[in-house]
Structures are given as structure tokens and as C-alpha cells.
Amino acid sequence: MNDDPVRAALRRDAEMLSALSPPTDAAALWHRVQRERARRLERIMDLCGWSVRAGVAAAALGVAYWAPDALAVLVGPLALIGWLSTGICTPIAAGRSSSRT
Amino acid sequence: MNGSGFGRFSDFYSRHSRNLWRYLVRIGADPTLAEDLGQEAFLRWSLSQAVSWDDERSRAYLFTIGTRLLTDWWRRQSRHSAWEATYEADPAAEIADSPLFRSRAWAALTRRQQQLLWLAYVEEFSHAEIAGICGIAPASVRVLLSRSRALIAGKLTEDNKDEVHE
Numbered sequence: 001m002n003d004d005p006v007r008a009a010l011r012r013d014a015e016m017l018s019a020l021s022p023p024t025d026a027a028a029l030w031h032r033v034q035r036e037r038a039r040r041l042e043r044i045m046d047l048c049g050w051s052v053r054a055g056v057a058a059a060a061l062g063v064a065y066w067a068p069d070a071l072a073v074l075v076g077p078l079a080l081i082g083w084l085s086t087g088i089c090t091p092i093a094a095g096r097s098s099s100r101t
Numbered sequence: 102m103n104g105s106g107f108g109r110f111s112d113f114y115s116r117h118s119r120n121l122w123r124y125l126v127r128i129g130a131d132p133t134l135a136e137d138l139g140q141e142a143f144l145r146w147s148l149s150q151a152v153s154w155d156d157e158r159s160r161a162y163l164f165t166i167g168t169r170l171l172t173d174w175w176r177r178q179s180r181h182s183a184w185e186a187t188y189e190a191d192p193a194a195e196i197a198d199s200p201l202f203r204s205r206a207w208a209a210l211t212r213r214q215q216q217l218l219w220l221a222y223v224e225e226f227s228h229a230e231i232a233g234i235c236g237i238a239p240a241s242v243r244v245l246l247s248r249s250r251a252l253i254a255g256k257l258t259e260d261n262k263d264e265v266h267e
Contacts, residue, residue: 005254005257005258006218006222006250006253006254006257007222009200009201009204009206009253009257010201010218010219010222010223011222011223012199012200012201013127013199013200013201013202013207014123014219014223016198016199017122017123017126017127017199018119018120018123020132021118021119021122021123022122022132022136024114024115024118024119026107026110026111026114026115027107027111029110029114029140029143029144030107030110030111032140032144033110033144033147033148036144036148037148040148
């Protein structure tokens with residue numbers, strides 16, 4: 001191993017560089033990881049929330065189109081939309097903007 | 102859960118952050134950029150499926166991320182991925198102060214050749230892993246590495262002869 005001049009030269013250089021490398025701070029980087037994971041989860045929740053809302057709205061429109069006499073049926077979906085817009089999936093929940101800063 | 106997640110992250114980070122930093126420095130990043138890109142590489146690694154992979158595979162993936170981040174940075178700097186260009190930038194004084202750098206043998210290599218030699222002889226990745234990290238065909242690694250090795254060996258021999266004559 002040691003009689004290989006190329007390997008030896010590279011290893012010496014690597015050792016010298018290791019001594020110059022910046023100190024490691026895993027805890028600080030871990031906080032960034034956690035923040036990024038939270039952001040990703042938030043985006044997924046937002047997407048789920050909007051998908052459900054869009055689905056309910058499409059269903060309500062479908063009902064209005066295919067059975068205009070059954071408008072009373074819309075009360076349920078509209079109530080569901082109202083509930084979702086104040087629920088965990090909403091993108092405008094109280095405190096959301098402060099959690100992003 | 103968080104404790105074990107941090108344990109895995111901290112262990113992986115402490116074992117490989119220095120290696121990734123020196124690799125990025127030796128293929129052309131300045132020390133500050135190498136530090137930033139290294140942190141970004143660990144961040145992306147920790148958010149990927151690679152966290153659950155075995156250590157060797159994870160390490161290769163980490164170096165792949167680091168390499169791509171540096172290539173992207175070069176592209177953003179409108180330098181285009183100058184893998185085939187020779188090293189022209191002046192490195193920081195403390196980084197340049199090594200026998201390898203003073204010999205100028207390293208500077209005679211292209212970035213691709215530097216990358217291959219470093220990954221093979223310092224990090225000891227397999228040819229398949231090197232191919233993945235560099236984004237080249239596995240069959241090409243052996244040939245390119247052999248040429249790179251012959252080139253730097255010749256340069257180092259020339260330098261040694263010059264030193265003896267002086």
C-alpha cells in the first residue's frame with residue numbers, strides 16, 4: 001500500500017485537508033432538517049386540503065348540474081367545505097404565517 | 102423517534118462531513134463554498150430515502166449529491182461544467198500548501214481526472230459507485246482512472262527528479 005506513490009501522495013493531501021476542515025455542528029444542521037421536514041409536511045397537508053375541497057366542490061357542481069331539483073343536497077357538501085376551511089388542512093389557519101417565519 | 106433520527110444523522114454527519122468537504126475542495130470548490138454545499142448535501146440526504154440505506158450506499162449517494170450541487174453551482178456561474186478543463190482557479194493559500202499542490206502534478210489533471218483519482222484512492226469507492234457519482238458509464242471508469250493514474254504518476258516522478266537535480 002505504502003509503496004504506491006500516487007495513493008501515498010493523495011492520502012497525505014487528504015490528511016492535510018482534514019486538519020483544515022471546518023468544525024462539524026450536527027445539531028445546528030439537524031434543526032434545519034427538522035424545519036425542512038415540517039415545511040414539506042405542511043405542503044403535503046395543504047395539497048390534501050385543496051384536493052378534498054376541489055373534490056367536494058366538483059361533486060356539488062355535479063349534483064347541481066345533474067339534479068337541479070336536489071339543491072338541498074348541496075347543504076352537506078357546502079358544510080363540509082366550511083368545516084375544511086377552518087380545519088387542520090387549511091392554508092390560512094391562525095398562526096400559520098408566524099410558523100413560517 | 103427524534104432521538105434515534107438525530108443519532109443516525111449525527112453519526113453519519115460526523116463520519117463523512119470532513120471527507121465530503123475535502124473532496125469538494127480538491128475538485129475545485131473554495132473552502133466556504135465546499136462547506137455550504139456540504140451542508141446542503143447532508144440536508145438533502147436526510148430528506149431522502151437514502152437515510153434508511155446501508156452506510157456505504159448512503160455515502161456514495163451523499164457524494165453524488167455533493168458533486169451535482171457543485172456542478173449546478175458552476176453552471177449557475179456560467180462556467181459550464183468544466184470537468185475537462187484543467188484547474189485554473191487559485192485556491193486559498195492554506196489549501197494549496199500541500200506537497201501534492203506544490204508539485205503541480207494535481208494542476209496538470211482535468212477536474213474529471215482529479216475527481217476519479219480522489220474517489221478511487223482517497224475515498225476508496227468501487228468503480229460502480231464512482232460511475233454513479235460522476236455520471237459516467239461504469240465501463241469508462243477503469244479506462245479513465247488508469248489514464249489519470251498514469252498521468253499523475255508521471256508528473257510526480259518528474260517532480261521528484263527535478264527536486265533531486267535541484
